[in-house]
Amino acid sequence: MALIELRDVSKLYGFGDATTLALDEISLEINQGEFIAIMGPSGCGKSTLMHIIGLLDRPTHGEYLLNGRHVARLSPTQAARIRRDTIGFIFQSFNMIPRMTVLENVALPLLYKGMSLTKRLQTASNMLERVGMKSREYFYPSQLSGGQIQCAAIARALVTDPKLIIADEPTGNLDSAGSRLVMELLSEVHRTGNTVLFVTHNPELTRYSNRVVYMRDGAIVHDEPTAIGDIAEGARRSMYIPHRTEEDDIAGVSALMSALPSFGDRPRIPMSENKRSRRRATTRRKTKERLH
Amino acid sequence: MGRLTKAEFTTAVRTLRRNKGRSLFTMLGIVIAVTSVITVIGISQGVTDQVTAQTARLGKDVVTILPGQINLGGIFGGLGTFGQSVNGAFSQSDISTISQTSGVTTVLPLSTITGGVISGQDGRHYDIPVIGTTPDFPAVMGQSVAYGMFFDSSGASVNKVILGANAASTLFSQNVPLGQTVTILGQQFIVSGILSLSQIVPFAVNADFNKAVFISNSEAQTLANNTARVYEILAKTVSPAQTAAVADRLNGRLLTAHGGQHDFTILKQGQTITVTNNILQLMTLLTVAIASISLLVGGVGIMNVMLVSVTERMHEIGIRKALGATNWQILRQFVVEAAVLSVTGALAGVVVATTIELGLRLFTDIVPNLSWRADVLACLVSVVVGVIFGSIPALKAARRDPISALRNE
Ligand SMILES: Nc1ncnc2c1ncn2[C@@H]1O[C@H](COP(=O)(O)OP(=O)(O)O)[C@@H](O)[C@H]1O
Ligand SMILES: [Mg+2]
Secondary structure: OOOEEEEEEEEEEOOHHHOEEEEEEEEEEEOOOOEEEEEOOOOOOHHHHHHHHOOOOOOOEEEEEEOOEEHHHOOHHHHHHHHHHOEEEEOOOOOOOOOOOHHHHHHHHHHOOOOOHHHHHHHHHHHHHHOOOHHHOOOOHHHOOHHHHHHHHHHHHHOOOOOEEEEOOOOOOOOHHHHHHHHHHHHHHHHOOOEEEEEOOOHHHHHHOOEEEEEEOOEEEEEEEOOOOOOOHHHHOOOOOOOOOHHHHHHHHHHHHHHOOOOOOOOOOOOOHHHHHHHHHHHHHHHHHHHO | OHHHHHHHHHHHHHHHHHOHHHHHHHHHHHHHHHHHHHHHHHHHHHHHHHHHHHHHHHOOOEEEEEEOOOOOOOHHHHHHHHHHOOOOOEOHHHHHHHHHOOOEEEEEEEEEEOOOEEEOOOOOEEOOOEEEEOOOHHHHHOOOEEEEOOOOOOHHHOOEEEEOHHHHHHHOOOOOOOOOEEEEOOEEEEEEEEEOOOOOOOOOOOOOHHHOEEEEHHHHHHHOOOOOEEEEEEEEEOOHHHHHHHHHHHHHHHHHHOOOOOOEEEEOOOHHHHHHHHHHHHHHHHHHHHHHHHHHHHHHHHHHHHHHHHHHOHHHHHHHHHOOOOHHHHHHHHHHHHHHHHHHHHHHHHHHHHHHHHHHHHHOOOOOOOOHHHHHHHHHHHHHHHHHHHHHHHHHHHOOOHHHHHOOO
């Protein structure tokens, strides 16, 4: 049984003329122990997908099964318990609570488990040691560099020992040294048998993963298994385009998209064009029904 | 549970401290509500106690006769009696009519003459009421004499004056001014007795006996050329059981004597306090109104502050939910905060109310009755209102999806 199973999941934002189709009938299976990189240009729905998988958001249409359980049928409390015990979420913008020390931030998930204060701080401290942040325990997030905050955020995501780690552009705000550090940490988590999902714009980072999922306009356009240590085939094609700014980054990914065998001139589209447009029509009809 | 609550309590206190001004302003509503409730309950209870103590002293066998028509019906009729009872007077023949009624054992007229008193010590004039009465005064009123003696019925009562406790200290600097003299309407009187301090009933129709001086009614009439106004007559009956019957008989006889005109009022035991009771009823009504309004204002104030607090921390709520906090765990944080606010406000209200009641004791005749039950009740109600109102904004925030809360920066 797959750990994560998405069946025709769609996500719509807004209503009326301002409706955005952020996810367009996505179907995806992820097994326990996979290390998946999600790639795609900005606005293609990567974050939305991560939020839905991480139980932070709910799909508008479609089914999501986590560990074989229908997520739509979970009560808010059950969903909160799953977030607490089995999912560790890492944000691009860190999302640390600014008026709490690093240690207090990392200990927060344990508070909701009802652990005693001393045990909470002890566990959090051990976790910070594992990510090499022990010496910064009593610092406030504002006193740390981006890489250090992200390490602390990873410690917070790992402190409850979750089976599934979801990282939405964890290296997006970091320099190459920071990125390396973060990716090494995620690799280590993966080696201990956990499932890791991460979003990135950097083809270089696909070296860490064993599967790369490419997205565009809310749909999965390519899904490629890779060997750990190698840059993914699709990503490699865009390697020689230098990118320094974020725009270049996006341009790089776009170039990568067009270089994909299944995308560029579309010789082998995974789903027939006819079928896809039919599906879109279904979603639109469903949306209309929802609105009326 | 306990651990979480402790952490929540610390966070709540930290948050409220950071926004001191806002927190204090919010508490004001609760403080006003608690203060008004406790103070007014204290006053009405205190006044009731005082009235009860006084009527108990008067005895169940005493009938009070006042000039004028007093409506004892409703609250507002009762209030109207204030002015009326001062008008009108009884004549000497009324006194004899009452004393000749069967069942009446003693008649105690109370008359008043204007003009004030000149102290024999410093020769200065004091605006002190002079009351003319008879030697039965101490017995019928249940009033004890602290020093010296009340005048008696023998001719020796001539030129004797009895001082109320406060009047004695106003007129003379010495502690027990027995044997000193005062001048009333040009005639000298010798101080032959000083009354002990009697309990005063606020809002009562009677004059304050502590601040008055007493001479015999016959001398008062002589001094004032028979114009000393008899403003009240007390009639003691043979037994408490007979009081009602005697009161009816008095009513009939006075009606006949006044040619059928009902220009007097007879108060039986218990009715004496009706006037005061009506005021107390009105006060209680007002308290309930004031308390409800200030509680509502306090509740809305807390709701407002919690709304700001929740909105400010929406992003943090999102983070906490993403990390696995349940809706209830988020809600509890804010419930604790609202509770800290309202409990602190309620306690401050108790302190303010206690200070006010102390002030009333020191500077007025009112002796409020401090009751812990009123304190607890007022606190309990305002804390419940504060917590319920304070939780409404948090409830809405706690129910949001983590991601929708996280989008608020
Ligand atoms: N809260 C929102 N309201 C309206 N549109 C949104 C919202 N969040 C995301 N979107 C839209 O959904 C699409 C996908 O967004 P997102 O998942 O953030 O993309 P990515 O992470 O790949 O850059 C975008 O077109 C974005 O504008
Ligand atoms: Mg994104």
